[in-house]
Amino acid sequence: MLDLKEIRKNPDFFNKKLSDRNSKVDLKVLLELDKKNRELLTEKEKLEQEKKTISQKKDKSLFERSKKISIEIDEFSKKQTKTKNQIDTILNSLPNLAHDDVPVGSNETHNKEIKKVGEVPKFTFKTLSHSELGKKIGQMDFDMATKTSGARFVFLKDKLALLERAISNFMLDVHTKEFGYQEISPPLIVTDETMYGTGQLPKFESDQFEIKLEDDQSRKFLIPTAEVILTNMVRDSFLKKEDLPLRLVASTACFRKEAGSYGKDTKGMIRQHQFYKVELVSLVDPKNSLEELERMTNCAQEILKRLNLPYRVVLLCTGDMGFSAEKTYDLEVWIPSENKYREISSCSSCGQFQSRRMKAKFKNNNKDSVFLGTLNGSGLAIGRTLIAIMENYQQKDGSIIIPEVLRPYMDNKDRIS
RNA sequence: GGAGGGGUGGCUGAGCGGUUGAAAGCAUCGGUCUUGAAAACCGACAAUGGGGCAACUCAUUCGUGGGUUCGAAUCCCACCCCCUCCGCCA
Numbered sequence: 256m257l258d259l260k261e262i263r264k265n266p267d268f269f270n271k272k273l274s275d276r277n278s279k280v281d282l283k284v285l286l287e288l289d290k291k292n293r294e295l296l297t298e299k300e301k302l303e304q305e306k307k308t309i310s311q312k313k314d315k316s317l318f319e320r321s322k323k324i325s326i327e328i329d330e331f332s333k334k335q336t337k338t339k340n341q342i343d344t345i346l347n348s349l350p351n352l353a354h355d356d357v358p359v360g361s362n363e364t365h366n367k368e369i370k371k372v373g374e375v376p377k378f379t380f381k382t383l384s385h386s387e388l389g390k391k392i393g394q395m396d397f398d399m400a401t402k403t404s405g406a407r408f409v410f411l412k413d414k415l416a417l418l419e420r421a422i423s424n425f426m427l428d429v430h431t432k433e434f435g436y437q438e439i440s441p442p443l444i445v446t447d448e449t450m451y452g453t454g455q456l457p458k459f460e461s462d463q464f465e466i467k468l469e470d471d472q473s474r475k476f477l478i479p480t481a482e483v484i485l486t487n488m489v490r491d492s493f494l495k496k497e498d499l500p501l502r503l504v505a506s507t508a509c510f511r512k513e514a515g516s517y518g519k520d521t522k523g524m525i526r527q528h529q530f531y532k533v534e535l536v537s538l539v540d541p542k543n544s545l546e547e548l549e550r551m552t553n554c555a556q557e558i559l560k561r562l563n564l565p566y567r568v569v570l571l572c573t574g575d576m577g578f579s580a581e582k583t584y585d586l587e588v589w590i591p592s593e594n595k596y597r598e599i600s601s602c603s604s605c606g607q608f609q610s611r612r613m614k615a616k617f618k619n620n621n622k623d624s625v626f627l628g629t630l631n632g633s634g635l636a637i638g639r640t641l642i643a644i645m646e647n648y649q650q651k652d653g654s655i656i657i658p659e660v661l662r663p664y665m666d667n668k669d670r671i672s
Numbered sequence: 673g674g675a676g677g678g679g680u681g682g683c684u685g686a687g688c689g690g691u692u693g694a695a696a697g698c699a700u701c702g703g704u705c706u707u708g709a710a711a712a713c714c715g716a717c718a719a720u721g722g723g724g725c726a727a728c729u730c731a732u733u734c735g736u737g738g739g740u741u742c743g744a745a746u747c748c749c750a751c752c753c754c755c756u757c758c759g760c761c762a
Contacts, residue, residue: 296722300731307731310743311691318742325742473752493682493719495700614720618682618700624719 272352295335351608360572373565384592385645386523414671421664426533436504447474452613454579477510481534482631490613501538531637541628548604565589581606602632
């Protein structure tokens with residue numbers, strides 16, 4: 256959520272920054288509602304003051320007046336609540352502003368490649384896609400998943416199942432032991448408030464899996480990413496300055512409807528309803544947000560480097576960033592079967608956008624309470640890492656060499672076949 | 673599933689119809705003392721929103737939402753959450 260006070264002070268600036276983000280909103284409407292809201296508040300408060308005075312005087316002759324005031328207050332209050340709700344609806348629909356060093360552009364063609372790392376492999380034989388490889392070795396089964404669960408699911412078996420687990424453990428070990436992230440094993444089901452806190456609701460409800468629980472009036476959802484629950488751990492709370500930066504990592508399943516992507520990436524396990532991901536979250540003094548973003552991106556890159564996977568770093572433009580982000584780096588890994596780089600991690604700084612929604616603060620040195628800076632990034636997506644390893648490490652006979660760093664996690668074997 | 677107890681400020685915890693925004697303690701900050709630190713003592717210390725764009729001032733907030741009352745943290749109703757005992761399942 257953007258800061259209404261700041262919008263009030265500088266509407267032109269916000270108008271420009273929002274249009275950079277493809278957000279067509281007329282802030283005039285918002286500001287008029289804001290003005291109306293404050294007028295109603297003032298009226299209401301005047302009446303409340305009078306009522307308070309009467310009750311303190313305990314003068315019976317004024318009691319009738321007080322009753323009338325209560326009714327008037329009620330009327331103002333209803334109007335004011337309605338106006339406030341309209342304001343919130345608009346405010347909730349506005350994306351975060353992009354940081355100044357984010358390139359302005361309407362779509363992914365305006366993203367800026369920062370660097371390429373590693374050599375794209377040159378094969379001397381006809382390569383297979385991960386799904387072809389998986390079928391060939393009999394350890395990846397989409398048909399079985401279709402039978403049991405429907406489209407966009409997969410079964411992994413034997414060594415591929417172990418590989419998935421190995422990737423997860425390897426990543427967790429690096430992030431916890433070397434980069435100082437605290438490991439968390441969180442719930443995978445969250446309340447609607449939690450989904451609201453990180454911005455999945457109300458705007459992106461159609462991509463979320465909702466769960467029905469008996470006798471429970473609140474709505475519950477499967478997490479689309481661990482970002483949701485890790486970040487919301489600090490919702491409605493005050494952290495101490497010495498708690499920061501708070502760095503968290505979790506390896507979880509993620510669930511997405513992928514509504515609106517029908518016909519996109521339908522073959523293989525690039526885009527599934529359920530996938531696993533190692534997620535990094537940092538909660539920081541907002542002054543350090545961008546610095547932390549660089550650090551986090553480096554942590555994620557380190558995984559790719561150690562797996563010896565060719566990748567590139569892309570700075571997303573204003574039009575391609577997620578709703579809550581102020582600046583985002585995507586890491587894209589080389590996928591031979593598609594002959595292109597595909598997203599395997601997305602690291603974002605959200606500034607104070609999420610913490611303002613979540614009411615997550617800390618006291619700084621001047622003992623002012625300040626909204627936290629929040630960041631999240633994949634470190635990395637496990638399914639796509641598995642794909643990348645299969646395809647980049649494939650051999651002529653269809654076997655797959657296991658990257659050295661993973662072998663300790665795979666019974667010290669050096670290949671899958 | 674049965675029976676009880678409770679949710680109050682950053683934390684612990686009093687208050688149970690009227691200057692209570694809320695005692696006390698802890699934590700934090702400032703000061704005295706000290707070569708420095710600790711201890712001791714003195715003082716400050718809620719959040720959010722409105723107006724003044726500063727001193728300041730007004731309103732709201734005691735799990736959430738309703739209700740009773742001139743007036744509610746305090747009484748009533750519903751819901752959420754936590755704890756203890758019994759039963760049940762591991």
